[in-house]
Amino acid sequence: MKLNKPLTLPVQYNHLLQSFIYSIFPQEEATFLHDIGFKHQKRVYKLFSFSQLQGRSNYDKKNKTITFADEVVLTVSSILQNLIEKTANNVLLSKNLQINGQKVNIQGIEFRDFTIPEDGVIHIRAVSPITVYSTYKRRDGRKATHYFKPEDRGVFEHLIEENFVRKYETFTGEKLPQQSLVGLKPVRVTERDKVVTRYKGTWITGWLGEYELSGRPEHLHFLLSVALGMKNSIGMGLCLPKDILPKRD
Known part of the structure; x- marks a missing residue:
């Protein structure tokens, strides 16, 4: 623009x-x-x-x-x-x-599509912060939210996959099998990639950085199109293949 x-x-x-x-x-x-x-x-x-x-x-x-x-x-x-x-x-x-x-x-519009490698492994970079979290009630009855880090691999990765399954099944009507479908491994994520965003009075923690995403090509294409994690429609979780982006400093 x-x-x-x-x-x-x-x-x-x-x-x-x-x-x-x-x-x-x-x-x-x-x-x-x-x-x-x-x-x-x-x-x-x-x-x-x-x-x-x-x-x-x-x-x-x-x-x-x-x-x-x-x-x-x-x-x-x-x-x-x-x-x-x-x-x-x-x-x-x-x-x-x-x-x-x-x-x-608007000076110009560029349509970007991408091909997922046949082996189902692609390196991506977050261009808006990825956020996943769980909510729970404290002893006093108040609701609290815990945001997970990419280094919390078991939980962070699981919540990304669980979220993908719900989106995919909602959009396609296809029931996915109960097995590991999407893998996400942090490749280059530092404390500098932590982003705390305030949206309508709520503070949301998310992470930029570079990751290795793995799974079936059609699943990965869907996931990258709709974004990873939660709060996508407020500008969270958008990732792009690393090879179509400028080099990171």
């Missing part, structure tokens, strides 16, 4: 990006995803996600804002191919796109 002037946003800007994305979705699809979604028992999945904004930026510690200088890249992903195509058309035809009341111009 080309910026008419520097784009200044609060550091915690996920809700603003989410609002922008819903505004560029086709109206019917946006209403369905926002109000209804794909239901699995008590859970609801939107089956889309988006990246953090990528571009030259400056952080203002005093005001807790981030300013992007001239252009930014935003990646939106979904298994709903028709949604992506209609959204691209909407964006190209729109002349009044705004993020947080600031005008932006």
Whole structure:
């Protein structure tokens, strides 16, 4: 996206990006995803996600804002191919796109698809933080949330897989076997990759970094399209094959 002037946003800007994305979705699809979604028992999945904004930026510690200088890249992903195509058309035809009341111009759209290797192993990088957690009640009856780290491999990996199964079965109607289907191994994840995001008053812990993802190619393609872990529709868990991304410092 080309910026008419520097784009200044609060550091915690996920809700603003989410609002922008819903505004560029086709109206019917946006209403369905926002109000209804794909239901699995008590859970609801939107089956889309988006990246953090990528571009030259400056952080203002005093005001807790981030300013992007001239252009930014935003990646939106979904298994709903028709949604992506209609959204691209909407964006190209729109002349009044705004993020947080600031005008932006779409300079170009790039459709990215990728091939999963036949051996079912692919190296990925998180372009928005992956989050998985469990909730429980304290002794005083209050609800608490525990966020897991990639180094908690048994639990972190299991929750990623469990979440994938629910999304896949909800979307396809196909029952998956009770066996290991998806593997996730941290390859390059440090404390610098920890991201704490505030979304509508709730603090959410997630992790960037690089990982090795393994499983059946069709499962991995689905998983990368809908994003890993939880809270995807607020901009969490989007990962891309490492070989289509710029090198990491």
